[in-house]
Amino acid sequence: MDFEVTYTEEQQRFRREVRAWLEANVPASVQRIPLSPEDNYQRYLELRALGRTLGAKGWLYATAPAKYGGGGLDVDHAIILEEEVDRFDLSLPPYYDSGGRLGSASILVWGTEEQRQALLPSIYKGEVRTWQLLTEPGAGSDLAGVRMTTAVRDGDDYVINGQKIFVGSDNGTDRIWMIVNTDPKGKRHENLSWFMIDANLPGITVRPMELMGTGGEGGTDSGVKQTVFFDDVRVPAFALVGGENKGWKVATTHLELEHGGGGRIGRNRVWDRLLRYCQETKRDGVPLSQQQDIRDSLADIYIKTEVQRLFGVRNFWLTYARKPKSYEGPQLSYYRKTTGLWMTGAILEAVGPAALTTDTIWGSAGGFLETQQRNGIVSVHPGGTTDIQRVQMARRIGIGRSTREAAGTVHGGDA
Amino acid sequence: MDLALTESQEMLRTAARTFMEREAPVDVVVGLQKAESSLEPGLWRKAAKLGWLGILIPTEYGGSGDRLSDAAVLYEELGRGPLPGPFFSSGVLGALTVLEGATEDQRRRLLPGIASGERVLTVAITEPNASWGPAGITLAPQGKNGGYTLNGTKLFVSDATSATDLVVAVRTGEGTNDVSLLHVDARAPGVTTRRLPGFLSWQCEVSFDNVEVERAALLGEAQRGWAALAKALERAVPLLCAYIVGGCQAVYEKSVVYTQTRVQFGVPIGRFQRVQDHVVRLVNHLDSARWTTWEALWKLDTGRPATASVHMAKAVASEAYLEACNAAHEVHAGMGVLIEYGLAAHTQMSRTLFHFLGDPRWHKRRMADALEW
Structure with missing residues (x-):
C-alpha cells in the first residue's frame, strides 16, 4: 500500500508552478470572514473571478475531460491542485457550486454528446455557478417522492411549476440543476427527470430562508439556503438530461457523489485552529492544551478527524483507481456528519463560551469555532441525513433489502 | 497512491x-x-x-x-x-x-x-500495577556471583505457559528508563507460569522464586532495555492491530450473514433498521481500525516518523474490537453467547487485547505527546 502520491520530477515542477501561480493570483482578501452582506457579496465576486482564472487554466475542474473544457489532468495532478488550494483554506471550486460539481458529473454519465458540449465548458471554466435543487417541502429524505415541482411537455419546451427548498448559498446563481416530476400518475422511480436550466428565466423567484447556519460560500457546504419558486417557467427540451422519466438512474450518480463516494483529500480546517487556540489560551494559568482533561478531549477529536481523513483518502483512491465500491460513500458521509455533530459538544466543553461568540476581541479562532458550533448541527441533513446514510450503507452491505444494492456510476465521458 | x-x-x-x-x-x-x-x-x-x-x-x-x-x-x-x-x-x-x-x-x-x-519466546513487561510505561517496571534483580537473582512477579504476560524462553524487563537503576532485559529459561528452577483464569485469553502470571541467571543473560547493554523495548513495541503494535482488524472483520462477516439468515417476524432481521444500526456501527469501527493500522504500517515500512500513528492505531483498534463485539452481540442475541458459535472467543480476545500493550487512553496520551501539542 502507498498512502501518498509519489511525485515525479514533472509533477513536482507542476506543484511549484501551481504554488507560485496561486501565491500571485489568490487575493489575500478572500481569506477574510465577511463583516457585512455587502462585504460577503464582494468576497463572492472575488472568488468567482478566481474561479474563472483557474478555469481558464483547466485547474477548476482538473480531472474533467479536456474536450469539454476541463483540465484533462490525471488524479495525481488533481491532488497537487487540491493540496495547494487547501493551503489557502479554499477548495475547488472556491465557491459553492454543488450543481456544477454533481450536475456536470451526471451529464458526463447520462447526457447526450450535444448536451456535454453545450453545458459542460461553462461549468468547467468557471463562467457559471450552479445550484442543485432537489428538496421540496414534501420530499426531503425521500427524494423519489418529488411531486410538487413538475415539468410538462409543451411543443419544443417544458413548463416547470412548483417549489424547491434548502437551495444553494448566498449571492445568487447562474444555473439550476434540478429534479422534477414529469408524470404525476407514474410509478415511483419512473416519474422523475433532471433539467439543467438558466437561473434567470422569467417565472423563477428566489427567497432566502432564515437558518441557524452561517457561511454563505463554504465550499461544498453552505450555511445559507433559499426557497426557489417556479411559476410557468418555460425551458427548452434540450435542458432535459437522461431522458423523460429516467431521472432515478441519473439520481444514483448524483447521490453517490453527494454521499461522499468521490472522497476527499485535505486537512481538517477546524482542527488546526482548535489546537492552536488551545495552545495559545490559558485557563487558571495553564494552557488549555496542557490540561489533562482537555488534552484527552483533543486526542479524541483529533483521532476522529484522522479517521475521517483516511475514509476520504480511501474513497478518493477507490474512485480514481476505478475500484468497485459498496458502502464506502455513505459511510464517509455518515462519519463526517456524526463526527461534526459530536464535535460541537466536545469543542464547547474544551473551549468554553468563547466557542460561541464571533466577537473580534473575545471570540475564538477568528470566529471559526462559532461557525463549527452552528454548522456541525446544520450539516447533519444536507445531501442525505445521517439516518439516510445508514439506510444506504445497509442496502449496500446487502442486509437492508433482498438484493444487494450497487453504488451509483460516477464515471463517464472518457477524456 | x-x-x-x-x-x-x-x-x-x-x-x-x-x-x-x-x-x-x-x-x-x-x-x-x-x-x-x-x-x-x-x-x-x-x-x-x-x-x-x-x-x-x-x-x-x-x-x-x-x-x-x-x-x-x-x-x-x-x-x-x-x-x-x-x-x-x-x-x-x-x-x-x-x-x-x-x-x-x-x-x-x-x-x-x-x-x-x-x-517460544515471550516478553514479560507488566507487573501487578498493570502499567505499560517504564515506571511500572519495579522487579529488581539482586546481583550475585557476577549474575542475577530474581524474586517477584510479572503479570499479564502473554502466552507464558507455552514459552520456552522469557525476556524479562527488570529495574536496574533509579532513573525512570533505567530498565534492563534479562533472558531467562522459562523452565529454569524457580520459574512458574500460570494462565490467569477468567475472561481473558492466555494472559499469565510468571513468578520468580530465587531464580538465578548468569551475567550473560543480560540482553544487550544494561539500562538500555527500555529504549530497545520501545523500538520493538513501535514495530510490533501495528501487527497486533492487524490481528485485531482480522478479528473485527470476522465478527463483521458473521454478523452480516446472521442478519441475512435469521428470520423473525417473518423477515430476515437485517430488514430492521435497529438491527442495521448495529452492523453500521460495527463496520465503522472495523474500517477505522483497518485504515489507521495500515497507514501506521506504511509509515514504518517507508521510514516515515510513525510514533503518533502507531499510538493512534492501537487506541482505535482496541476500542474497535471491543465495540465490534458489543455490536455483534446485539445482533446475535442468544446465539452470540453460545460458546460453540465462536463469537465469544472474539469477545474474550477483544477484552484481553483492549489492555495488552497499552489501553486506548494510554495510547491517546502518548499520541498527544508524540504530536507535541
Whole structure:
C-alpha cells in the first residue's frame, strides 16, 4: 500500500508552478470572514473571478475531460491542485457550486454528446455557478417522492411549476440543476427527470430562508439556503438530461457523489485552529492544551478527524483507481456528519463560551469555532441525513433489502 | 497512491486463509479456549514450516525478513480465528525485542530458534500495577556471583505457559528508563507460569522464586532495555492491530450473514433498521481500525516518523474490537453467547487485547505527546 502520491520530477515542477501561480493570483482578501452582506457579496465576486482564472487554466475542474473544457489532468495532478488550494483554506471550486460539481458529473454519465458540449465548458471554466435543487417541502429524505415541482411537455419546451427548498448559498446563481416530476400518475422511480436550466428565466423567484447556519460560500457546504419558486417557467427540451422519466438512474450518480463516494483529500480546517487556540489560551494559568482533561478531549477529536481523513483518502483512491465500491460513500458521509455533530459538544466543553461568540476581541479562532458550533448541527441533513446514510450503507452491505444494492456510476465521458 | 495489496500479499492472504479454514475452523478455535497453553503443537509446526514464525526475522538469522505490511496480511488472517498461540508473542514482539535489544551473539543464538518454532519466546513487561510505561517496571534483580537473582512477579504476560524462553524487563537503576532485559529459561528452577483464569485469553502470571541467571543473560547493554523495548513495541503494535482488524472483520462477516439468515417476524432481521444500526456501527469501527493500522504500517515500512500513528492505531483498534463485539452481540442475541458459535472467543480476545500493550487512553496520551501539542 502507498498512502501518498509519489511525485515525479514533472509533477513536482507542476506543484511549484501551481504554488507560485496561486501565491500571485489568490487575493489575500478572500481569506477574510465577511463583516457585512455587502462585504460577503464582494468576497463572492472575488472568488468567482478566481474561479474563472483557474478555469481558464483547466485547474477548476482538473480531472474533467479536456474536450469539454476541463483540465484533462490525471488524479495525481488533481491532488497537487487540491493540496495547494487547501493551503489557502479554499477548495475547488472556491465557491459553492454543488450543481456544477454533481450536475456536470451526471451529464458526463447520462447526457447526450450535444448536451456535454453545450453545458459542460461553462461549468468547467468557471463562467457559471450552479445550484442543485432537489428538496421540496414534501420530499426531503425521500427524494423519489418529488411531486410538487413538475415539468410538462409543451411543443419544443417544458413548463416547470412548483417549489424547491434548502437551495444553494448566498449571492445568487447562474444555473439550476434540478429534479422534477414529469408524470404525476407514474410509478415511483419512473416519474422523475433532471433539467439543467438558466437561473434567470422569467417565472423563477428566489427567497432566502432564515437558518441557524452561517457561511454563505463554504465550499461544498453552505450555511445559507433559499426557497426557489417556479411559476410557468418555460425551458427548452434540450435542458432535459437522461431522458423523460429516467431521472432515478441519473439520481444514483448524483447521490453517490453527494454521499461522499468521490472522497476527499485535505486537512481538517477546524482542527488546526482548535489546537492552536488551545495552545495559545490559558485557563487558571495553564494552557488549555496542557490540561489533562482537555488534552484527552483533543486526542479524541483529533483521532476522529484522522479517521475521517483516511475514509476520504480511501474513497478518493477507490474512485480514481476505478475500484468497485459498496458502502464506502455513505459511510464517509455518515462519519463526517456524526463526527461534526459530536464535535460541537466536545469543542464547547474544551473551549468554553468563547466557542460561541464571533466577537473580534473575545471570540475564538477568528470566529471559526462559532461557525463549527452552528454548522456541525446544520450539516447533519444536507445531501442525505445521517439516518439516510445508514439506510444506504445497509442496502449496500446487502442486509437492508433482498438484493444487494450497487453504488451509483460516477464515471463517464472518457477524456 | 495505491491502497491495494501487492500481488505477493494477495498470495500470502490466500495461503493464510486456506490454512485457517483447513487447520483452524471455529470448532478448533473454540476447542482450544480452555487449554492452559495456547500452543497447539500440530498447528505450530505447520505454521513454522510455512515460515510464518520467522516472517520478520532477517534472513541471516533464519527468517524471511519480510516487511511489516507483509506480516500484517498474515496477522489479519490469524486474527480472523482468532487463532490462539504465541504467534505474535514470540514471532513478533519476542523476535523484535531480541533484534532491537540483543548483542549480535545473542541474536544468532536466539532468533533461528524463534523462526523455526523450537523456541517460544515471550516478553514479560507488566507487573501487578498493570502499567505499560517504564515506571511500572519495579522487579529488581539482586546481583550475585557476577549474575542475577530474581524474586517477584510479572503479570499479564502473554502466552507464558507455552514459552520456552522469557525476556524479562527488570529495574536496574533509579532513573525512570533505567530498565534492563534479562533472558531467562522459562523452565529454569524457580520459574512458574500460570494462565490467569477468567475472561481473558492466555494472559499469565510468571513468578520468580530465587531464580538465578548468569551475567550473560543480560540482553544487550544494561539500562538500555527500555529504549530497545520501545523500538520493538513501535514495530510490533501495528501487527497486533492487524490481528485485531482480522478479528473485527470476522465478527463483521458473521454478523452480516446472521442478519441475512435469521428470520423473525417473518423477515430476515437485517430488514430492521435497529438491527442495521448495529452492523453500521460495527463496520465503522472495523474500517477505522483497518485504515489507521495500515497507514501506521506504511509509515514504518517507508521510514516515515510513525510514533503518533502507531499510538493512534492501537487506541482505535482496541476500542474497535471491543465495540465490534458489543455490536455483534446485539445482533446475535442468544446465539452470540453460545460458546460453540465462536463469537465469544472474539469477545474474550477483544477484552484481553483492549489492555495488552497499552489501553486506548494510554495510547491517546502518548499520541498527544508524540504530536507535541
